[in-house]
Amino acid sequence: MRLSGRFGRFGGCYVPEILVPALEQLEVAFLDAQQDPAFAAELNGLLADYAGRPTPLTRCRNLPGNIYLKREDLLHGGAHKTNQVLGQGLLAKRMGKARLIAETGAGQHGVATAIVGALLGFETVVYMGAEDVARQQLNVFRMQLMGAIVVPVESGGRTLKDAINEALRDWSASFETTHYLLGTAAGPHPFPTMVREFQRVIGGEARAQIVEQLGRLPDVAIACVGGGSNAIGLFADFIPDPVRLIGVEPAGKGLSGAEHGATLLRGTRGILHGAETYVLQDDEGQIADTWSVSAGLDYPAVGPEHAHLKESGRAEYVGCTDAEALAAFKALAESEGILCAFESAHALAHALKLAEAEPDSAILVGLSGRGDKDVDQARRLLA
C-alpha cells in the first residue's frame, strides 16, 4: 500500500490475504484518479448535472436557535450516499470491472449503488440483511426497478453487519471482475480515506455557503454517525477550523441497556470488517447485535477516523435515543415542512438540545437524507 491507512492507531487493512491485491489495486486507482483532471471533470459533471449539486443550505425559519441544514436530502437518490457511489462507480470503470456488489442497511446505499449501476452500466448485486429486507420493502423494490439484484442475508442478526460479511465473502471470490462498493467510511484501507474524500464535498460546500449567508463559520457542526460517512464528509473541511464537531450515535432504547448502536460511546477497541476501531462486543470479542430505529445507524463498528477524532478530542460524540430522534423528525416536519431520514433526525435532535442551551450559536446540521423511506415506520410509531 502507498498510504498507511491509519488514523492514529486506528484503521489498517485486516482482510484475508486473497483480498489484499484487490485493495491495492483500488488504492492505486483512487490515487491516480485524484491526480487526473479528467476524472475530476467527469465526477464533478455528474455531481452537478445528474445528482444536483450543490445542495442548498437552509436556515430553519421556525425551529428555535440558529440551525442551518445542509440539505443532502435533496440530492438525487435522496441521501448523501450518491456523492460517493458516483466516485466509486467511475473508479470501478477505470479498473475495468463489470460488476458491483454492495451491502445495505436501510437500503439507501443499496439504492445509490443501483443508481450508479444503471447509470454506468454495471451488473449490480446488493446484500441486505433479511431483517432489513422486511422493514424496508419499498427500498428493495426501488433497487429492483433500477435493475439490481437484492440478496437477503440470513446469517447472524440479519442486519447490516451480516450484509457486509456476505459482500466480503462474495468479493473474495469475485474481485477479478467485481468492485465492492462499500457504503461508508469504514472497512479496510483504502475505503475510509476514499469515501471521506468523495464525501468531503458536503462540508466543503456547507462551509462556503454558511460563510456567505452568515458572514462567518458556524460554531458547531453536527452529524449522525453509523459507519460515519456523512459525518466525516461534513467534518473534513472544518477539522482545521475552530468549529466544534459533534457526532451523534444511535442510543436506541437507551445507553444503559444493550439495545443501541452507540459504538464510540459504549464500544471497546477491536477489529471488525477490515479495520481496527471501536466495536460493540462482549468480553471475548464476539460482536454484539445492535439496535436503532434507523436501520442505517444499526452497526456495531464505526469508521476508524471517527475513533481517532474521538481519542484525539477533536470531535465529540453523543447519543440520541429512538424517541428523541422521532420527536425531532416530527418537529422538523411540522415546523419546516421537511421530512428527513430517521438517521438525520438523530443529528437534528442533538441540535435542538444545543439550540436551547446556547440560542446564539450557529449550528450546522448534516441533513443526510430524506424521510420517504421512513414514512411508513413513522406512521406506526407516531400513531
Add this chain to the structure above:
Amino acid sequence: MSRYFTMFDRLDGAAAFGAFLMLGDPDLKTSARLLDSLVEGGADMIEVGIPFSDPVADGPVIQAAAQRALAAGVRVGDCFDLIAAFRGRHPDVPVGILTYANIVVARTGFMRDAAEAGADSLLIADVPALEADPFVRDMEQAGIEPVLIAAANTPEPTLRHIATLSKAYTYCVSRAGITGTHAGGQFDAALVERLRAADAPPPVFGFGISAPEHVRAALSAGARGVICGSAIVDLAQRGGDVARFVRSLKAATGNESAPQ
C-alpha cells in the same frame, strides 16, 4: 524441535493430512470425541477453529459450526481446555489454531494461553502479511508458530514476506473465495514453486478439499500436505463416521503406514 518439524521429518517427503474441526461444535463433549476421531482416522495434523461471530473468510458450513458452538455457550477458555485435554491424550500430534483477529486482540495473553494449552501454531484469517508483524512478534515470544496464507494472486514481495514470517507450514489457498466443500480448486503448482524458491515452510493446501481426487491433485501440484475442513465439519454435523472419512482422504496421500 517443533511438532510440525518432527511430523514432516517423519513423513520423509510424503504428504501430511490435516483435518479441521470447529472447537465446541456442537458442544464441548462431542467436540473432544470428534478430535479423537480425526487422529483415529490417521490425521497427521489437527487444525481447530476458535469460533467467531463474524467469520468473513468462511463459507456456510463453518459459519454454521461457529454459530452452533457460540449458541452452546462455548468460550475461548473452553477451547483452550479442549486443546489441553487433547494434548494430554495425543502428545505428538501438531495442533494449529485458526481464528479471527478480534478474538485474539480481545484476550490479553491469547498467545501465551494457546501455548500453555499445547497448541503449536496460529493462523488469523483476517490478518494478512501487511498487518502481521506485531501478531507474529507476540506469537514468537509465546512459542507459537505463525502460519500465514499465500494465494496464487499474492505478489512476489508479499510472498517473500510470508515466507519469512511463517514457521509451521504455509497455508496455500487453492482458489479464490471462502472455505467450503464446493470444489474448483486449482492447486497452483507455480505457487508451490514460488514458495519453495522463497524458502517458505512446507506448502499445505486448504479450501475445497473434500474428496480423494482433490488430495491427489494438490499433491501432484507439489504440496507437502492438505487440510480438509468443511467436508469433515459437515459430515460430523450429520452424524457420519468421521474417522472413516478421514481414513479415505488420508489414503490418497499415500502415507497410510505413518504411526499415529
